[in-house]
Amino acid sequence: MRLSELIRMSMRTVLSSPLRTFLTMLGVIIGVSSVVTLVSIGQGTSEAIAKQYENMGTNLLVVTANGNGRATQLDYNDLMNFENFPEFKAIAPTMTKSGSNIKYDRTQEKYTVLGTNDRYLGIVKSDIDKGRNLAPADMEFRSNVAILGSEVAKTFFGTLDPVGEDINIDGVVFTVVGTLQTKGSNISGSSIDSTIIVPLESARRQFKLGQIRTTYVEAPTKDDIYKAQETMKQYLTYKFKSDTGFVLTNQDELLKARTEATNTLTNQLVAVALISLLVGGIGIMNIMLVTVSERTREIGIRKSIGAKRRNILLQFLVEAVVISGLGGLIGLLIGIGLSYALPYFSPKQTTKLSLDISLYAFLFSVLVGVIFGLYPANKASKLRPIDALRFD
Template sequence: MKWSELIFMSLRTVTSSPLRTFLTMLGVIIGVSSVVTLVSIGQGTSEQIAKQYENMGTNLLVVNALGSGRATQLDYDELMKFENFPEFQSIAPTMTKNGSNIKYDRTQEKYNVIGTNDRYLNIVKAKIDKGRNLSPADLEFRSNVALLGSEVAKTFFGVLDPVGEDINIDGIVFTVIGTLQEKGSNIGGSSADNSVIVPLETARRQFKLGQIRTTYVEAPTKDDIYKAQETMKQYLTYKFKSDTGFQLTNQDELLKQRTEATNTLTNQLVAVALISLLVGGIGIMNIMLVTVSERTREIGIRKSIGAKRRNILLQFLVEAVVISGLGGLIGLCLGIGISYALPYISPKQTTKLSLDISLYAFLFSVIVGVVFGLYPANKASKLRPIDALRSD
């Protein structure tokens, strides 16, 4: 018997009881669609994390002073001297005042104020929209000037150009010298969009801020960041007389750790989804055993007119594969559909469809049909014609 005839007969058989066939396929459908969807979510999340780190740069090192008091203070002039080392490109010490009261005209809101230098924007990959960046003169003369994040500018000025306008920050007047382009959140949820940036010494003097808590360090390349990290660690250990009074956060290491964590979680979820495929395979075996019992007389008639054991084996095996293959195909289409629909349903959720994994999931569903259909098919092929014909 030709393969085309076997497949046609199998399709006719499985479509004769559509509800039973669908229920048999259900485990395979759920398994394949789950694998495709979960992998696309996992890869989309990994890509989203990578883009967030690219926004900050993987050649970025963040230095945080953890202690309090003079013994754990970071000195601005000492930090800036590191720019003379080849593994350091730019350094931006910062002071932050959270929840400052900012007022313009009759509008008043709370935003974070960041005191820093003219390197900060380049390091965190923020760009000027209107006006100019902080200048060395602003830092030297402790000028009361401010850069507004996109969200802050929109809140107070809407579509108007705020450059040259005066705003009130905690009772102190600052002149707006520029605004930033919208950038979105960085890792951890922080963002320049909802911040006001002022010269570092201005922030220290006007807002009575004690010390530099966070410093952003940019290396020339991603490879240099590890050299910069080691150099900074040696300096801080010597300065603080301890290796516990500070924290060094390497963006490249964080990216690798988060990507590995996401991939591990995705693999675990996929493993759970594959169990559904195995459960579906057991369902296929069960229904094929029932089918063999129901069609025992048919098997006896076919054998009595010359059908060989191989023909019976292939007939029932192909039926099992057709059921699992159709279930895999439906699950594949469902998984692809969900992957494309998710970003529209939940805009914050990104997905990235993996064609390779989708194909593997479908092929696995076919293999499930072969494995779990083999026993019932073999049982049918071993029936003796005389016994089969006696069956009611």
């Protein structure tokens, strides 16, 4: 008997009891759809995390001083001297003042003010929308100039061009020299869109800020960031006479750690989903054993007119595979549909459909049919014609 004929016979048998067939396939449907959906969510999340880190730059090192007192203060000139080393491309020390009162005309809001230099925007991959960046002269002469994040500019000026206008920051007048393009939140949840950038020394003098707490370091390449990290660690350990007064945060290491954690969680969820496939396989074995019992006389008749053992084996095995294959196909379609639909219902959720994993999930469902259908098919093929014909 040809395989195509066996498949047609199996389809007729399966479709003759649609409800029973659907309930049998349910475990396989849930398993395959869960695997496809969970993997797409995991890969989408990993890709979103990678993009957020890429927006900050994976060749970025963040230096944070934790100690108090002059012995643990970072010196601006000392930090800038590191740009003479080949493993350092740009350095931007920063000072931050949160909750500053910003006034323009009759509008007043609270925003974060960041004091830094002209390298900062290049390091954090932010672009000027209108006007200009900070200039070395602004640092040298401690100019009261400011660059507005897109949210700040929209709050105070709407669609108007704010360049050249004066704003009041905690009682000090600053002239707007530029605005930033919208960037959105970074991996920590903060956003440069709601930040006002001023020269570091202007921030220190006007707002009585103490010391440099955070410094952004950019390396020429991703490989150089590890050299820069080691050089900076040696310098800070020598300066602070300890290796506990500072923290070095390597963006590339953070990206790898977050991606690994996401992949681990996804793999665990997929392992749970695969249990549904195994449960579905047990359901297929159960229903095939019942089918063999119900069709014992049919088996006896077929054997008595010349059907060989392999014909009976293949017939019931193909039926099991058809059930699992149809369940896998339905689960695959549901999983693909959910992968594309989730971002519409939850805009913050990103998904990325993996065709390879989807194919593997479907093939695994077919394999489940083979494994769990083999025993009932083998049992049917071993029935003696005389015993099968006597079965009541």
